Amino acid sequence: MPPPSFRLEPLPGYTPTIGRLVGILLYARQTTLAAVEGLSMAELDHLQDGSSNSIGALLAHIAAVERGYQCITFKERPPTSQEQGTLEPALTLGAEGRRLLRDKPLEHYVHELSEARRLTLEGLAARDDAWLERPLRAAPAMNAHFAWFHVAEDEINHRGQIRWLRARLGSPATLE
Amino acid sequence: MPPPSFRLEPLPGYTPTIGRLVGILLYARQTTLAAVEGLSMAELDHLQDGSSNSIGALLAHIAAVERGYQCITFKERPPTSQEQGTLEPALTLGAEGRRLLRDKPLEHYVHELSEARRLTLEGLAARDDAWLERPLRAAPAMNAHFAWFHVAEDEINHRGQIRWLRARLGSPATLE
Numbered sequence: 001m002p003p004p005s006f007r008l009e010p011l012p013g014y015t016p017t018i019g020r021l022v023g024i025l026l027y028a029r030q031t032t033l034a035a036v037e038g039l040s041m042a043e044l045d046h047l048q049d050g051s052s053n054s055i056g057a058l059l060a061h062i063a064a065v066e067r068g069y070q071c072i073t074f075k076e077r078p079p080t081s082q083e084q085g086t087l088e089p090a091l092t093l094g095a096e097g098r099r100l101l102r103d104k105p106l107e108h109y110v111h112e113l114s115e116a117r118r119l120t121l122e123g124l125a126a127r128d129d130a131w132l133e134r135p136l137r138a139a140p141a142m143n144a145h146f147a148w149f150h151v152a153e154d155e156i157n158h159r160g161q162i163r164w165l166r167a168r169l170g171s172p173a174t175l176e
Numbered sequence: 177m178p179p180p181s182f183r184l185e186p187l188p189g190y191t192p193t194i195g196r197l198v199g200i201l202l203y204a205r206q207t208t209l210a211a212v213e214g215l216s217m218a219e220l221d222h223l224q225d226g227s228s229n230s231i232g233a234l235l236a237h238i239a240a241v242e243r244g245y246q247c248i249t250f251k252e253r254p255p256t257s258q259e260q261g262t263l264e265p266a267l268t269l270g271a272e273g274r275r276l277l278r279d280k281p282l283e284h285y286v287h288e289l290s291e292a293r294r295l296t297l298e299g300l301a302a303r304d305d306a307w308l309e310r311p312l313r314a315a316p317a318m319n320a321h322f323a324w325f326h327v328a329e330d331e332i333n334h335r336g337q338i339r340w341l342r343a344r345l346g347s348p349a350t351l352e
Binding site for chain 2: 051
């Protein structure tokens, strides 16, 4: 994994404001992957307590949120009930997540994240800064700039929880 | 508290890219304040386990990180040892934080956060987009855009932990 960049600035292949946003998305993802590096299936499935989400479930959630916002921003519509069904229970987490989101190795979650991210970057590369800040047809109170920041923000929120949970696994702890 | 905006776009009083960044800072702060609303001193001081930071200590940390980056970006130098002393133990957290960062009501932390934020917004309003993306004299691998995103990112990371901790206090839980 290349070291994360500590600059936010326009990036080749994207219009300037989209490039800065992509810098945020890439940084967030690198820190998430660093936070889970080397975890075993048992560690990914570990439940800190009865109402906790496992680290694996949080990774599935991060990928599902990204898929959901691809729909709202790129397809400009809410997910269909079939798409929504595919994204659940990772979107909602909780009891169903604890029951279903388990028994997968780290590679599974990393693959899900990479596949989602590939489509996000393709979608953002094909659009421009005017699109980024127009209200979304599927959610007019929001623009795509906020929507994609929110995807990173939700990921960072859960990465904070992943670091906290990992520090209590007994495996080498990452900083909180 | 006004409802958070779900748009990132230029804001009056700031150059365009700084305005979008201020939107991120404001959104992160509103969600942090929402996550701690109504907490008592006992809840702010509660330690989930022996290596946990209290919610109060995490709020102190968020304000201290903001103060530290004001120095690096606006004064273009690292904190002096006296400044660093003032910011510790909130910057480092851990054992010293558990010992010292306690016995304060929510208003204390909110005031610290507001005072730090006021100076941040003043500093950003007085600067422009060219400044934002130039390498920092005090940290040349970084630009101010990344530095201020990182302040929001660190806050969001700890807000994720605050939500997790609050959900286990027995008080009305916020969403993870």
